[in-house]
Amino acid sequence: MTLPGVDLTATDDYRSRLAARLSESDATVARVFEAWCAYVRDHHGAVFETPGIGNRDGDGDEDGGERVSTEFTTETKSSDPNTVPPHRLFLDTLTFAAVVDALHRQVEVTFGVTVDTPDDALDLRPVHEAVEVSLVDDDADLTRDSLAACDAEDLRRAYERTVPSTSRRVFGEYYTPPGLAELGVREAASRADGFDRGVVVDPGCGAGAFLTAAIRRKRRSARAESLGPAATLERLSTTVVGVDVNPVAVAAARTACLLALLPAMADASVDRVSIPVFLGDALGLADDTPTTGVEGRATALVGNPPWIPWERLPDVQKERLKAGPIDRLDLFDHRGAAARLGHANDDLSLPFVWTCLDRFLADGGVAAFVLKRDHVRGPAGRLVRSGRVGSRPLAVEHVHDFGSVDPFEGVGVAAALYVFRVGGSEEPDFPVPATVWEPRDGVANGTASTDAMDTADATDTANTASTVDTADMANTEGATDAVETTPTFESLSTLRTTLARTGTGLTPVDTDDPAGPWHRVDAETAPVGDCAYRIRHGLKDDAKAVFSVDDDLLSRIEPTHVYPYLRSKHVVKWGLFGHDRFLVPQRQAGEANADALGRETPKTYDYLESRRERLERRKSSWFDGGPFYSLFGLGPYTWAPYKVVWCRLGFNPHFAVVSTVDDAELGRKPVVPGDHCMFVACDDANEAHYLCALLNADPYQRCLRDLAGGKAGLSKSVVSSLHLPEWDEIRTQERLAALSRRAHEVVPAYVDRSKRAYNRLTIPELAEIQKEVDRTAARFLAER
Structure with missing residues (x-):
């Protein structure tokens, strides 16, 4: 990609020369680097020496100290591949700043204009002068028209070309x-x-x-x-x-x-x-x-x-x-x-x-x-x-x-x-108008689609249609080409032609609590109701590099506090696809058990002690007052004999009952749900299976998809809005529990393939059980 009048091929030269001057402690560069580091700490917090915070719900750690050395080092390797040290962020940041500066100067020179802007608390321009690498392309055939054709989208492409993704994520x-x-x-x-x-x-x-x-x-x-x-x-x-x-x-x-x-x-x-x-x-x-x-x-x-x-x-x-x-x-x-x-x-x-x-x-x-x-x-x-x-x-x-x-x-x-x-x-006015944007199925786009564009937004105010840009209308009316199926956000016009829209509305689940959860007016709402169960978040793996256990680490510590551990990839409907291993040195969050841990499992304690500095860098108040190796999201519920578990970030509402698993090295041990899991703890197997069957039943599945929608995931607030009454051993509950047990017996025979392949598989025996689960759940709802 190109920017008019800017030599993007010179960015590598700019970056390397800036790195050299930083390494040599050039006075100008060092001064700006120190000021930049201080500015970033003051405004962005703990972003140095930690993975990018843009991975908001990913597996990346989100801890690290606020104070770091600003001393330049040519060493860029780290135990964590997502780590971005301050000097690397600085190089990436200043390189893109040089690109922007070059384009800005070309505009001013070509149009003969001076741009007045507010004074800034941090000035990065002295670095560009010190590096002495110009990104202005003096040989370019630059015209006013070529500059006028450039826009913010061109800058975005230049940004992504210039700055690596790990650095782009850092500032959220x-x-x-x-x-x-x-x-x-x-x-x-x-x-x-x-x-x-x-x-x-x-x-x-x-x-x-x-x-x-x-x-x-x-x-x-x-x-x-x-x-x-x-x-x-x-x-x-x-x-x-x-x-x-x-x-x-x-x-x-x-x-x-x-x-x-x-x-x-x-x-x-x-x-x-x-x-x-x-x-x-x-x-x-x-x-x-x-x-x-x-x-x-x-x-x-x-x-x-x-x-x-x-x-x-x-x-x-x-x-x-x-x-x-x-x-x-x-x-x-x-x-x-x-x-x-x-x-x-x-x-x-x-x-x-x-x-x-x-x-x-x-x-x-x-x-x-x-x-x-x-x-x-x-x-x-x-x-x-x-x-x-x-x-x-x-x-x-x-x-x-x-x-x-x-x-x-x-x-x-x-x-x-x-x-x-x-x-x-x-006074609130319900339903709140809403438009749901989804991928198209590849149908042709014609006048009917243009009509749908306006009716899909039928809940807009009356004057909205009259203010739609004529350019946008021109790009949709009368079009007969096949619609692209890949969503495109390059313009409002392409957004409209590559996405389908449904007009709907949002209204409170509880009409007496307008600030409570809202749901779509066209959603499946029969299963919405009171939830008698407390939904728990899985174990927080904020320092997974320390607590994840591979074969090498398992050979160096005692297996006492190592447990089978579930991530999102392990959970499927009615069963599990394997497990990982995780070190859980406490039975309860904040438990002060350092003396017992050191006495009973000295190798485990020594291992954790060797990682003390890494663990103490975690800044969350969750860990205040506990041992340096404390974990969060841990309590008696973690060790319940049965748990109904699901992936909170999953696109599919798949539920399974877990208890213990037989691990080749650990023996039979209780399963610990991980950070991307939610679960309900149960003391009774039948109770757990009844809940699992209800949640996997078609009425509940449709309701969950409507409530969660798209990629939003199955949060606590979504699942807790469902009708999940206590286990009373009534006939329909017992029937659901029995069907869930049967379904869980079928799945283990089909885990010899990828999870993706399993989710595409039709298993006749499981399909018959599912039909009966759906019928029984419908009877259960009718009995409310």
């Missing part, structure tokens, strides 16, 4: 695809009074996808109004405002905005333009919080906020967040043990959005933010469903559900676009 930031940004801007524009003339803010703008989409939207509006060139440029350059904490993202956003402004600049024949994209923390958690001048005046907010896990934030930011927005806006209603244990997956995205709604948005304003899809029903999303932002009412006006597709290219996070309005009615 991803380029928002243009189609998703266009959709967010379109939703805000269709609902916000005076959007085209009003102030639009992206408080976590990244590289500017939403900002450039807003500029293009406003430019079309100005053209339709016959607004003069100077007035058009004035509107575009003053009413689209961005903020971001990442200095390279800010540089990229400014350049992307500059490219989007080029047509207006050419028409106005100006030699100077201002771009209001600010470097700083919109949350107000750092000392460099920028004053944008539009606080409280924004007509619309748009964006994709940072999804940084709470435990990754610097301590000073946590304290400022608690003392500021959390108390002022009552962001979390979980307190005490619940705040520590029950919501371990809380992240920065919702506090960020709520703080920015409160700080920037005027009464009656509209916001469109990309957030986790699970917020329509999960405990952290209660804030979304609360109907309040501080003292002001808030309405969710639309939810675009992308749970079945992946807008962020392999990240695997189920996302949705939420459209909010602040101010207005105090």
Whole structure:
């Protein structure tokens, strides 16, 4: 890929020369490196020497110290292949910054324009001068047209070419695809009074996808109004405002905005333009919080906020967040043990959005933010469903559900676009309109599909259809080519033509609790009801490199505290596909058993002692007060004789009963569900099998797919919304238990193949049992 006037082949030379100057302690480079490291620690927390936090629900560890040496070393190997040391992040960051700087300079020179931007707390440009490698391609046949044809998507491709994926994940930031940004801007524009003339803010703008989409939207509006060139440029350059904490993202956003402004600049024949994209923390958690001048005046907010896990934030930011927005806006209603244990997956995205709604948005304003899809029903999303932002009412006006597709290219996070309005009615209005976006089956796209485009969004406000961009309509009306089956987010038009849409609505599961979980109005709801069982999270494997046990480690420690361990790959419907081994040195989280462990299993204790430094770097408060080898998600329930287990991240609602397994080296031992598993602990085998059969039955399976949707997974909140009454030994329960036992007896004969092959397999005997399970579950529900 290319950028006009930029020599991307020179990036390797730039990187190697920068590495040499860093290694040689060049005064300028060393000074900027130290300042950059301090800035990253202050704003991003514990990101050095740890895997990228972008792998939010992956197997990567999420711990590590906040303080690291900034001394350069040429050694890049690590015990963890995902580790990104500070000097490597610096090299990658500055190399892309040089690419952006080169493109920016080419625009200024070619168009004869000076770009005014706010002052920054961190200036990286002295490094480019010190390295003395120019990425400007002086031999390029550069024209105004070639630069005007460049946009934020070209910068995204250059970013991915320049910066390795491990470094891209570190800051929890991803380029928002243009189609998703266009959709967010379109939703805000269709609902916000005076959007085209009003102030639009992206408080976590990244590289500017939403900002450039807003500029293009406003430019079309100005053209339709016959607004003069100077007035058009004035509107575009003053009413689209961005903020971001990442200095390279800010540089990229400014350049992307500059490219989007080029047509207006050419028409106005100006030699100077201002771009209001600010470097700083919109949350107000750092000392460099920028004053944008539009606080409280924004007509619309748009964006994709940072999804940084709470435990990754610097301590000073946590304290400022608690003392500021959390108390002022009552962001979390979980307190005490619940705040520590029950919501371990809380992240920065919702506090960020709520703080920015409160700080920037005027009464009656509209916001469109990309957030986790699970917020329509999960405990952290209660804030979304609360109907309040501080003292002001808030309405969710639309939810675009992308749970079945992946807008962020392999990240695997189920996302949705939420459209909010602040101010207005105090009473919630249900159902909340929703559009579910899913892959197409490859049908032809014609006029009927265009009609479906509008009816799929039938729950939009009445004026939405009239404000759909004519360019988008032109790309869909009358088309007769076969529809692509691969979802494409390059534009709103390609998003519409490569994804199918279903219009639906969201309504509370419990009508007396509007802030409780919501479900689709067209969902299978017969199995929804009260759950008599407590759902548990599997053992947290935050330091799996220490606790995972291979054959070599097993030969060096006692097997006493080593147990069969389940990961998502092991669980199938009605059975298991093997297991791993895991060191579990405690029976209960926080158990102070160091003396007994050292006395009874000295090899195990010595092994853990040799990893003490690694284990003590874990920063979560979960481990406060316990031994340095403490584990979380461990209690009497872990050792229950029977457990109904499932993968919480799975796309398929598959449940199995586990008890003990016969391990060739360990003997018969109880199974421990792992970090990606959820389970219900039972003391009685029949009770466990009854629950498993009910959950695997067709009515419950359909309900779970509707409630979870796409790739969202089977969270605690989803499964606990089902009708799962206690075991009372009634006839239908006993029948379900017996059928589950029979199904579990069938599966072991078919585990001599891959799990993928097994899931595609039809087993006649198991199919007959499944039919009877479905019939019995239907009778069970009819008896309610």
